Amino acid sequence: MKGPLFYSKILLFGEYGIIKDSKGLSIPYNFYNGALKTDINPSEAAIKSNESLKRFVTYLEAINPELVTFDIEALKSDVEAGMYFDSSIPQGYGVGSSGALVAAIYYNYAHNKITVLENLTREKLLTLKSIFSEMESFFHGKSSGLDPLNSYLSIPILINSKDNIEATGIPSQKVDGIGAVFLLDSGIIGETAPMVSIFMENMKQEGFRNMLKNQFIKHTDACVDDFLKGDIKSLFKNTKQLSKVVLNNFKPMIPVQFHELWKKGIETNDYYLKLCGSGGGGYILGFTEDINKAKQALKDYKLEVVYNF
Structure with a gap:
């Protein structure tokens, strides 16, 4: 397995609205996760994921290098060796399956990556969001970049507007609450x-x-x-x-x-x-x-x- 697990996310509020500058609140959902892996005897799902990764690598090669660059050679050779994204996150379910994959690729292959351990200024969050938006557009045609951001940081994110996002705390759960x-x-x-x-x-x-x-x-x-x-x-x-x-x-x-x-x-x-x-x-x-x-x-x-x- 390469690197850590990346979790699914839930956008509690803001779907569609955030395209037009509404507020939004996104939280990690640790029930589902995924990681990059290589197996000696890959399953059918692994082979399918690997095929998709090959197309993704071609897409990443063409991304604006001023935004982000990757160790493409290492990525290519790992994908050629059969690397795939092993994920329990259901696809097409609105919980960020492609977001977790994008986060994993960035974590393992991006040059000069912004890490979770840094002081995450608004500037850094917006930079990450625009990198992830560009990367995830491969899967959706248009992406806000929020799903991978949530998956990558694994903390709740408050969207105040397109250009104003911040890591936030949410009220702790009442374990015995019926709401x-x-x-x-x-x-x-x-x-x-x-x-x-x-x-x-x-x-x-x-x-x-x-x-x-x-x-x-x-x-x-x-x-x-x-x-x-x-x-x-x-x-x-x-x-x-x-x-x-x-x-x-x-x-x-x-x-x-x-x-x-x-x-x-x-x-x-x-x-x-x-x-x-x-x-x-x-x-x-x-x-x-x-x-x-x-x-x-x-x-x-x-x-x-x-x-x-």
Whole structure:
């Protein structure tokens, strides 16, 4: 194995909004991880990952050298020797599978890399973010660079705006708290690129732009503030509003069979659902004031609790 494990991430708030300067809050999720490896008898998955790495190396060779340079020779020879990314992070689930891979490649092969042990000034964070954005664009067509940043640093990141990000602390969990953030498995693999292009297409309409600014971003920003302050009452009020706005305006990003379930949560207050990443499948993020009620209401689905209030 080469280098440490890199973990998945969850963007609690900010999906789509951060493209247009909303706040965002991203946390590492240590349940899933990945690392670069070489095996004598590679599995089918390892061979597939290695093929993808070969294409990625070609892409990295063409990245602007003023932004970042790599030890391409070492990378090429390791990939030729069968190196692959061994990962438990589900792909297309909105928890940063490509982000962890990008972080691992940067950690092992970048020249003059910024390390986690340095004093991480805003300048350094933004530099890392732009390097990662460029690297991860290979997978999605357009990337904010936040997923790899989160995976690389393994600390919560607060996005105040595009040019203002900082490492942050989040309120510690109440182990016995019944309020919870959870992941709901949609059972469908989501594709980021098509979802982002639907969003960009919608952005051409004035009505959609106004909704984004006056409703979506307003509630997203409020949720981030509430979460960091630990104001749970206000957090659930704003999450409910956010869930409504997403259901009314981001329908293509919500798998059809979840539209009713989404609505039911808002009507009963048993849980509120929101997008996890770009949507279209993968995980859906849920917030509940009573995890037992949510589990009962969603008993036909697989839930994973990621944070307790």
